[in-house]
Amino acid sequence: MLLLLALLQQIDSTVPVQRGQRLEVSSFAGEIAVKTWNRNAVRVEAEPGGRTSVEIDRSATSLTVKTEGRRGPPSMVDLVITAPSWMALDLSGVNTDMSVTGMRGPISVETVQGEVEVEGGQGLVSLQSVQGSVSLTGAKGSLEVHSVNEDVRVSASSGEVTAETVNGDITLTRVDGSSVTASSVNGDLDYDGAIRNGGRYAFSTHNGSITVTVPPGSNAAVSVSTFNGEFASEFPVTLTETRKGKRFSFTIGTGSAQMTLESFQGSIELVRPRSYRGARDRDHDRDPDHDEH
Template identity: 45%
Template sequence: MWSLLVAVASVALSQDTDTTFAVRQGQRLEVSDFGGEVVIKAWRQNSVRVRATHSSRERVLISTDGATISINGSSRHGPAMVDYEILAPAWIPLSVSGTPSAEVRIEGTEAEVTVETVEGSVYVVGGRGNISLHTVEGEVSLANASGHIELNSVDGSIELKESSGDVRAETVDGTITLLDIESADVDASTVDGTIEYDGTIKDGGRYRFQSHDGDVTVSIPERANVTVSVATFSGDFDSAFPITLKDKTRHRFNFTLGSGSARLELESFGGSIGLRRPGQVHDQGNENQNYEE
């Protein structure tokens, strides 16, 4: 049964809530917002401070159910639109939902993170374990994270930097940028946008990058052991280093570097595909395509 921890009602002339409560290891924090901005920053206290801006007709409810602490707005006249500024321990898992709209910013977390919003961008720095960031209309940006990472947008770009772990990134109308990534399992796809990947190619790893109507550019570290499969219908292919093609057809071919233990699949229907050295994914290809058939 839900037991009310804190219920802070706006006084007639007040438009702010400011309250702090203790938390303990094993608990998780869930924030729901109908429309507004949610900003969560880590601090070193074993407590959560909630500062919220809202109208005098709305209130912020903080309740607990077992290990889950929930924060949400309430109004007698319909869903509440609240702007949150929250300080929380870095160790506490976070879940944020914004329906239909909310912009979410999280900084300094060292725990699991789940964010789902319909209209609004998502920006996260930090995260460990399962990390899932989803929006329909907006950008998704994640940095300094590690674990199982899932990033999804329908109408917006995706950016992942300085992170490690399994990566899944998908958007319909937007670019995907993956920089300084350490992973043995990466899958990124977009319909209308470019893909850039600069990261590890580990022995035995699996990497797949697919765009229907955009360029795909991937860095290959020196001494990588990888079997590369390339497919493009109407775009070009170029490499910043020499390779020898085999099993070449008009639109598809393969080649192997080193032992070929990792697998790298590159596909673009209407865009070009380029291979670069680490740190050079933004470079244009050489005029010499640098491959032999």
């Protein structure tokens, strides 16, 4: 059922929704900002623009909001959507920035030229931009974050994490996952998160460095490979070399988790958490004979 087809002057429309309905929003250019409230309804607000209409279409399974140009592509429109946090969310755009705050269901975001910033999400959370950076925080579930030409960041999130970009850095902070994969062609990788027993962690880059923060008490079998890079560790490890200076492995603790670190021509470094280093340094200041464990 088509609820609204309006030339864009000033849209402020609220549509009731039922549990199980999915929210789909598409806009050619501008911004889509989604926030939450505790009503079972979706509010759509749009700023004035050119000869562009906003269509709101409701079916049994979804509520669709999209911008349409009357002649040619739609002009730039800023959409502000307020929705119940339980709704699954599907955002798409071309020259569109996307931001989502507070949702607690699955989220899919795709844009070409635009930044993506999501806080929240559970289940399958898939974020993708070609030319913009992608940032995800506070999510749980199967998390997939992709960019092509910019950075990717995931923080304070848990689950299975896949992060990928071609020409950008990947930063994973306070991530708690049993499976974490990060890959860049021309960028640095920085992982500062849990290393779970039995977990699998794979980080690879062609032309960048890899820094992994290893919490004290971690158990991991670590495999390091490089072609023209270097390896360093803040704490002692016993290397088993299979190719001198290029490929080696070692075990931290019981070796329960599997960690693969690969950089074709960048450095690979293992460090201790900053808080641990600070405490250790203070201990050293008090006791100069204190040994590293």
